[in-house]
Each structure stands twice: as C-alpha cells, then as structure tokens.
Amino acid sequence: MSYKIAPSILAADYANFASELARIDASGAEYVHIDIMDGQFVPNISWGADVVASMRKHSKLVFDCHLMVTNPEHHIEEFARAGADIISIHVEATPHIHGALQKIRQAGVKASVVINPGTPVDSIKHVLNLVDQVLVMTVNPGFGGQAFLPETMDKVRELAALREEKGLDFDIEVDGGIDGQSISQAKEAGANVFVAGSYVFNGDVNERVQTLRDAING
Ligand code: DX5
Ligand code: ZN
Numbered sequence: 001m002s003y004k005i006a007p008s009i010l011a012a013d014y015a016n017f018a019s020e021l022a023r024i025d026a027s028g029a030e031y032v033h034i035d036i037m038d039g040q041f042v043p044n045i046s047w048g049a050d051v052v053a054s055m056r057k058h059s060k061l062v063f064d065c066h067l068m069v070t071n072p073e074h075h076i077e078e079f080a081r082a083g084a085d086i087i088s089i090h091v092e093a094t095p096h097i098h099g100a101l102q103k104i105r106q107a108g109v110k111a112s113v114v115i116n117p118g119t120p121v122d123s124i125k126h127v128l129n130l131v132d133q134v135l136v137m138t139v140n141p142g143f144g145g146q147a148f149l150p151e152t153m154d155k156v157r158e159l160a161a162l163r164e165e166k167g168l169d170f171d172i173e174v175d176g177g178i179d180g181q182s183i184s185q186a187k188e189a190g191a192n193v194f195v196a197g198s199y200v201f202n203g204d205v206n207e208r209v210q211t212l213r214d215a216i217n218g
Helices: 014-026 049-056 076-082 097-106 121-130 150-166 182-189 205-217
Strands: 004-007 031-037 062-068 086-090 110-115 133-137 171-175 193-196
Touching: 004 205, 014 049, 014 205, 031 049, 049 062, 049 076, 062 193, 076 086, 076 097, 086 097, 086 133, 097 110, 097 121, 110 121, 121 150, 133 150, 150 171, 150 182, 182 193, 182 205, 193 205
Parallel strands: 004 031, 004 193, 031 062, 062 086, 086 110, 110 133, 133 171, 171 193
Antiparallel strands: none
C-alpha cells in the first residue's frame, strides 16, 4: 500500500500561494489538497478554477481537488483544464454521480467520490468500479480545524473490505481533523491518503509532515 500525505492549502496563507506550495513541496508531501467551496453545498466560498490554474504554474505536486459544490458535473472540464490531477465529488451533491465520475475520467483526470460523515458506503457501492479514490470525510465539510470523528472509521473498514471482495483498486483518503494521533487510527482502519490542513500549517510544515509520516510508519 503506498501512503500519501496531502496538506490542505485551505489552512495556508492565501496571499502567498506560490511560497506555500513550495513549503508543501519541500516537506516531501506527495499531494496538495485543494478545497473548492461554493457557498451552497457548504456555507463557505473558497476559490474557483482560475485560482487553481494560477497555482498550477508554481507547482508540480499532485493537485487533489476536493469539490464541495452542488452539481459538480457542471464544473469538471474547467478544473481539468486548470490542472487538477484528481477530482473528488460528493455523492450528496448530484443526482448524476455515475455520469459525473465518467466525465472526470473522460477529461483525463483521476476520479474520486466523497461521502460525508452521515452518508453510508452503500450510497457509492455501485460506482466503486469507476473511481481511483474514495474520500471518506472525517469531519462535516465546510471548515478547517474541526475535530476528527472516529465513528467514520467503520466506513473506511467497510470500504477496504469491499475493495478486497470485489477485486477493485482504489485509494482510500480521509479528510478532516487529521493529526499525529488520528492519522494512526485512519491508517489502521485502511486509509492510505491523508489530508491535513490546520495540523500541518499551525506549526513548522516540514516537521509536521514528518510527524505524520512517522505515525504512518510507526
Ligand atoms: C473541510 C475540508 C478539509 C479541511 C481540513 O471541509 O474538506 O480539506 O481543509 O482541515 P483540517 O485538517 O484542519 O481539519
Ligand atoms: Zn477537503
């Protein structure tokens, strides 16, 4: 299993994306997690595809774009053009999850489906063959800095078992409240991609990423 750390740029300094991306790169993290919020699916508004395109000019990291937007199928091409490597869309945000995931792959981007803490694994069972990644939210989406919800780990275990049973191949990502402690719980449950925002940026980025790495290897 290959493990990836995905610092969330939502917790960075928005006036200095180029240097924040450089800090993430220097830390050895594999991904940068980019949260897109539309003020509808979640209360906040963050930024759109033009900002992602500007970031792309300053970084070769894998861009893991988490779309917290209603009807994400309308925005896939613009984020693909902006340089997303992975696009995550919420099953709760569209009645057309199957077609939307196909659209992501057609755009040449890795497809990822997201479930909120209250959403069961059953809701995505029939699209697991269409995805490269499943993102299990470990907080309710919309804000950084919330506490990790340990009850979501049952769903990570369920997904890992389903993957095995069906002979599928997708990464399991967790997002929200990941720190030096909760990351171990998520890894034990079967996650292999770890998003961390406030934990990474509320300290020395290199040290914090290293602590996360040590917890995974420990
Ligand atoms: C929450 C976002 C997260 C957020 C995580 O809605 O999807 O990616 O940046 O932040 P922390 O790690 O602070 O919980
Ligand atoms: Zn996110």
